Amino acid sequence: ELSSDALTDLRAGLVQEYEALKAQGLKLDMTRGKPASAQLDLSAEMLALPGNRDTTAEDGTDARNYGNLQGLAETRALFSTLMGAPADQIVVANNSSLALMHDTIVYALLKGVPGGKGPWSKEEPITFLCPVPGYDRHFALCEGYGIRMIAIPMTGAGPDMDAVEKAVADPSVKGIWCVPKYANPSGETYSAETVRRLASMKTGAPDFRIFWDNAYAVHHLSAERPELANILDACAEAGNPNRAFIFASTSKVTLAGAGLALWASSPENVRWYLAQAGRRSIGPDKLNQLRHVRFLRDDAGIAAHMEKHRELIAPKFTAVEEAFAARLGGQGVAQWSAPKGGYFITLDVQDGTASRVVALAKEAGIALTPAGATHPYGKDPNDRTLRIAPTFPSLADVRKAAEAVALCTLLAAVEARLG
Ligand code: PLP
Structure with missing residues (x-):
C-alpha cells in the first residue's frame, strides 16, 4: 500500500541494514534438521x-x-x-x-x-x-x-x-x-x-x-x-x-x-x-x-527423555517466531508456522522471492535450505516456501539468523514491488 517514493525510502533503509548485516561476517547454518550436541549428550x-x-x-x-x-x-x-x-x-x-x-x-x-x-x-x-x-x-x-x-x-x-x-x-x-x-x-x-x-x-x-x-x-x-x-x-x-x-x-x-x-x-x-x-x-x-x-x-521413559529434548529446542523455535513477528508481523509479506512439534518452521515469503531471500541470506553468511527443496524436482512453482531448521545452532545464533532472514525477506519483498 506504500507509494513508490515511500517504497524507495524503505528499500534504502533496508539496504543500509543489510550492508551492516554483511559486515558482521556471520557464518550460520539453518539448513538441516540435525539435533544439537547438547541433545546428543542426553543419551551419553x-x-x-x-x-x-x-x-x-x-x-x-x-x-x-x-x-x-x-x-x-x-x-x-x-x-x-x-x-x-x-x-x-x-x-x-x-x-x-x-x-x-x-x-x-x-x-x-x-x-x-x-x-x-x-x-x-x-x-x-x-x-x-x-x-x-x-x-x-x-x-x-x-x-x-x-x-x-x-x-x-x-x-x-x-x-x-x-x-x-x-x-x-x-x-x-x-x-x-x-x-x-x-x-x-x-x-x-x-x-x-x-x-x-x-x-x-x-x-x-x-x-x-x-x-x-x-x-x-x-x-x-x-x-x-x-x-x-x-x-x-x-x-x-x-x-x-x-x-x-x-x-x-x-x-x-x-x-x-x-x-x-x-x-x-x-x-x-x-x-x-x-x-x-x-x-x-x-x-x-x-x-x-x-x-x-x-x-x-518404556513409554514413560521415552516421554521423559523427549521432554529433555523439548526443554533444549523449544526456546530456539520461540526465538525464530519472535524474530519473525517483530520484523515481519503485520507487513503483509510473509507467513510462518508455529509448530507444536517436529523440527521445522516454514516461512512463506512473498510469491516469487524465496530464491532471492536464500541468495541474500547466503551473501550475509547464513545458509538456508535451497528454495524449492520442499517440492518435487526442487521446483516450488510459487517460489514461496522456505524451510527453517532451528535445532542445530546455538540459541544466540538461531536468534541472529532469524533476524537476518526476516530482514532478507523484507528486502526481497520491497525489491519485488519496486520491480
Ligand atoms: N523422515 C523425515 C520426515 C525426516 O525429517 C528425516 C530427517 O530429517 C528422516 C526421515 C530421516 O530419518 P532417519 O534418520 O531415520 O533416516
Whole structure:
C-alpha cells in the first residue's frame, strides 16, 4: 500500500541494514534438521549399555551373534505405542529409517508388493503423490528411481484429500508420502478425517501403498499434543489391511547416526518385507537394540527423555517466531508456522522471492535450505516456501539468523514491488 517514493525510502533503509548485516561476517547454518550436541549428550549414558555381561535377550539368544532379522521382541515391544502396531508387526533395523524407505521402494520396484501384479518397475511409469511442502529426501528417492511425482497441497490438516482421492483413481499411482505428525516442514498433524479418507479411499492400483513416515511421533514442542489416528487400524477397518507401510526411527530421540530404524505394517506385509530383507542381511545390530531398551525402558521413559529434548529446542523455535513477528508481523509479506512439534518452521515469503531471500541470506553468511527443496524436482512453482531448521545452532545464533532472514525477506519483498 506504500507509494513508490515511500517504497524507495524503505528499500534504502533496508539496504543500509543489510550492508551492516554483511559486515558482521556471520557464518550460520539453518539448513538441516540435525539435533544439537547438547541433545546428543542426553543419551551419553546409553553408550555404556548394555554392559559387558548383559548381552542375553529375553528369548535367551545372544545379542552379539547373527540372527533375528525382525529385531528383539523386547525392542519391538518398547516401540509398539510409538508405531501404533503390535510388537509382532514391527521390524527393528539399523540406524536409518530413510534406508528402510529406500529398501521398501526398491523391493517394490524389483519384486512387487502383496496384492499387486508383480514388480512396479515393469509397470513404468509409476507415480507417487507428494504432499507439499514436503521432505526433500522423499522426493529425491522417487526422482532417483524414475518414479513420477505429483504435488498435492497441504491444508493444515494433512494433504488436500479431494485432490488425493481424484489422483489415486489413476492406476499408475502406487503411493503417497506422508509425514503425518508434526510434518516436515509445515508442522501440521493429519486430522482423524484425513487418516480415515486415506485408509478408505478407492484406488485404481490394487497394490497402492501409503508411506507413513512418522519421523516426529514423540517430538513435542509444547503442552498441546495433537492426536494422530492409528493408520493401521483405519486401513484394516476400511478393508485395506495392507495399505500402510509405517516408518520411524530414534534418530532424533537418541543418536542421529546410531539410533534404531523402525518399520511396521500388516502381518502379510511383514512377511513380505522380511522375505526381501532376509536376502540383504542375516540380522541387525541387536546390541544397539538392547542398549535402547535398557536406556529408554518404556513409554514413560521415552516421554521423559523427549521432554529433555523439548526443554533444549523449544526456546530456539520461540526465538525464530519472535524474530519473525517483530520484523515481519503485520507487513503483509510473509507467513510462518508455529509448530507444536517436529523440527521445522516454514516461512512463506512473498510469491516469487524465496530464491532471492536464500541468495541474500547466503551473501550475509547464513545458509538456508535451497528454495524449492520442499517440492518435487526442487521446483516450488510459487517460489514461496522456505524451510527453517532451528535445532542445530546455538540459541544466540538461531536468534541472529532469524533476524537476518526476516530482514532478507523484507528486502526481497520491497525489491519485488519496486520491480
Ligand atoms: N523422515 C523425515 C520426515 C525426516 O525429517 C528425516 C530427517 O530429517 C528422516 C526421515 C530421516 O530419518 P532417519 O534418520 O531415520 O533416516
